[in-house]
Amino acid sequence: MxxxxxxxxxxxxxxxxxxxxxxxxxxxxxxxxxxxxxxxxxxxxxxxxxxxxxxxxxxxxxxxxxxxxxxxxxxxxxxxxxxxxxxxxxxxxxxxxxxxxxxxxxxxxxxxxxxxxxxxxxxxxxxxxxxxxxxxxxxxxxxxxxxxxxxxxxxxxxxxxxxxxRTGRPELAVTPLRASVTADPQRERLVSLLMTAFYRLGRQAEALELYERTRRLLADQLGVDPGAELQTTFESLLAAPP
Incomplete structure (x- = not known):
């Protein structure tokens, strides 16, 4: 059996x-x-x-x-x-x-x-x-x-x-990260990692759009600004070459 x-x-x-x-x-x-x-x-x-x-x-x-x-x-x-x-x-x-x-x-x-x-x-x-x-x-x-x-x-x-x-495979990180961010959009560490994966794939505009969407969500629902980790990720992407 x-x-x-x-x-x-x-x-x-x-x-x-x-x-x-x-x-x-x-x-x-x-x-x-x-x-x-x-x-x-x-x-x-x-x-x-x-x-x-x-x-x-x-x-x-x-x-x-x-x-x-x-x-x-x-x-x-x-x-x-x-x-x-x-x-x-x-x-x-x-x-x-x-x-x-x-x-x-x-x-x-x-x-x-x-x-x-x-x-x-x-x-x-x-x-x-x-x-x-x-x-x-x-x-x-x-x-x-x-x-x-x-x-x-x-x-x-x-x-x-x-x-x-770390192993240079950001394309394999995007799908699970995107699903988790969709389910839990206020989890800033997930957002930061997804932004980084987007950037490593040459999708900087998507990374910055994700940050702005998350910033508005945090402000509207919690009345707070992005935390230090997410803010640092955002600033590093702004400073990076397109």
Missing amino acids: DHLEYCLLGSIDACVGGRRLEIGPRKRRYVLAALLLDLNRPVPVERLIDAVWEGSPPDSARMTVQGHVYRLRRTLPGVRLERDASGYVLRADPERVDALRFRRLVAEAAGLGDEAGADLLDEALALWRGPALGGSGGGKALEVAAVELDEARLAAVEELARRRL
Whole structure:
């Protein structure tokens, strides 16, 4: 039988042989996500409750979580979801969870040279299908986890861009940077890197246009000027020959 694959870098899903399984309602997916984020470690029922409900959970929360665990066991073929003294533990190979594989690849890339590290970062970023944990919507524990994963993705995009620029391959930095800037236009470091990539490709006008668009956005939405890093990038491009 094909192994289960678990997806958290986008919607919360499980697949067998490339076929997406029908897990059930959102709260059941939140329970699965909380178990996967602590893969191979016992997760207390209280933590599962915190992952599912925002604010005060209902009196039936514990029984509801137990029901979702029961249904996950019935729905996911071959799943190893065991009862522990303090809660539940889902046992699986970490490589079968895209979020854990992403973190491993990023960690390995940090110890490699620019070319090999960039290739691993490309592989890591290719695992993403959308906002982490489907944009969450669950309890505070899942919201925090989703923010941390999304931040790790942006940091990986930045590191990939720096490596591509250092190795003289700005064309390979533009696509992931542009997508990330579109999604998070106020992240000035991404904007600075994209401006630099544009300039290295002989697209100075696009770089300066991006700066002006970002400057207006920061002024209109936050009432602030560009920070020192972005301002320095802008000034260096102005001073550079066209």
